[in-house]
Amino acid sequence: MKLTVTASLSFMMAFTLSGQLIAATRSEPIEPIKPVQSINLGMVELGKKLYFDPRLSKSGFISCNSCHNLSMGGTDNLTSSIGHNWQQGPINAPTVLNSSMNVAQFWDGRAADLQAQAGGPIANPGEMASSHTLAVDVLQSIPEYVMEFEQVFGSDKITIDEVTQTIAEFEKTLVTPNSRFDKWLLGDNSAINQEELAGYNLFKNSGCTACHNGAAVGGRSFQKMGLVAPYQTTNTAEGLSAVTGKDADRMKFKVPTLRNVALTYPYFHDGAAGTLGEAVEIMGQIQLGKTFSDTENAQIVAFLKTLTGEQPSFPLPILPPSNENTPKPTPFN
């Protein structure tokens, strides 16, 4: 009984001591990121190692983290990525952060979920250039991995489905809560300043939240790039039509999350916009038919910077070594 009373008093004191806090979450088209629920920890720890393991590539040099670098907002900050044999990727690498909230994966949504996505780059000749068979053979040759898979899945026979499932489970933990904007959404009035608030109101009232909404501030739908004016690009990606075969889906791309957008430059599927100011200007023109003034643009950019959340923090994983039975990487042939 005594313990209950103490706890209640502490709870009330928290709100008494900080005049800035209000009790209720704001009702807005953007929602705070919620803590991850229902995670298989053994799978996460295994998937974390695999995410950092370059032996899933033919060269032994490229890991998931090479292009979705968790030191850099879950991206490579390049216009398009570098793949096996220094091949230039066709499209800008989207951030892995908060990607579990996406309606589908890849810009064209060709993977239904994170697990389906994870298998793609491993076997893509322009990316990691391995094969699912080779990747599994590498892991199966390493006793520490075999033991860990057995712990998680109850079998010492590793499958590619298990590999991608563990990577996806790790990726589900890569959420970035507690951005300043989330704190504001949760009732802390002092978390964002007047310029940032003006930027958010402009963002909302101009129609940006029609697509950039929800907890991920995007990621929920496919939209045409160039809704009111055509988008000029030399990039040949055609978006959703490559998946559906429908001409009406040409240049429809998954709306990217704006979470951590200050970290995930350059912008758009072709990586053509180098700065947030440039991205806001172009979006206004081709999606909304609006030309933001310099002041308005700066306000929206200020708002966007409040969407940077706590980056995932964990010790760099230590990988189990290969042995004489492990297929050797072949970077140069």
Added chain:
Amino acid sequence: MKLTVTASLSFMMAFTLSGQLIAATRSEPIEPIKPVQSINLGMVELGKKLYFDPRLSKSGFISCNSCHNLSMGGTDNLTSSIGHNWQQGPINAPTVLNSSMNVAQFWDGRAADLQAQAGGPIANPGEMASSHTLAVDVLQSIPEYVMEFEQVFGSDKITIDEVTQTIAEFEKTLVTPNSRFDKWLLGDNSAINQEELAGYNLFKNSGCTACHNGAAVGGRSFQKMGLVAPYQTTNTAEGLSAVTGKDADRMKFKVPTLRNVALTYPYFHDGAAGTLGEAVEIMGQIQLGKTFSDTENAQIVAFLKTLTGEQPSFPLPILPPSNENTPKPTPFN
């Protein structure tokens, strides 16, 4: 007084409770790794970020950690490394672990210390392919880096000497104490088994410790590769003679550390030995004129595996973002 007595009692009890412990450190040609002393922590934290920052390369893709991967024993586990534009490196990447104990850096010792080494790959056209000027310009454009350099060095003008000094300071922390062999050296008889002990005695009595000695089990001298029989290789590196110009120094290479050798495959300056067994066999033949039996070889390999220490553990660093003033990476031109 009372405190002193208590401490002494605890000390005695530790030895009383564990019958395996003896009081004295063994006197052997190999010494335990000592904890790092006298480290500038601000410099270490900054250097850690720089070590992981691919923006020190022209492509924005290659960091120190790409080839000296701290998830993989401080190496890339490749025969020779992959550099800018997928160029093949001329030599096997040595481990960064315990490299502060080396008499000099690089296989040919052309850098006197870690700081001198750190500047090499950044500006090497076959490795990171940037320049010292460009690397500094990138960092100078990023306010978070400028602030951190100012904190550490007292100036907001970044220099390449400061960059390499901080990377070197971080690298000094990359020691791997508490291997099973170190525990045995420190008096724990149960830390290694009979086969491993037999392997060590064979290692010592065969003459391996003539070169592989000290805390790093190597790294202290340059020795001719092929002392009693010529080493067959297609690799064109000539070793120390490239630095001294002396013909007598041809094929003299820095004796590599054997710390964590189970993790730092493949072996030798040309990366030609894929396994420890192969490396032991060749070393016996060309350095000692000895042919180890299969049993002896296995014993030495078993001993070598006891040299794996605690790997450095720290949270993956989060890098400050670039901005519109930051020179853009140019991977494809």
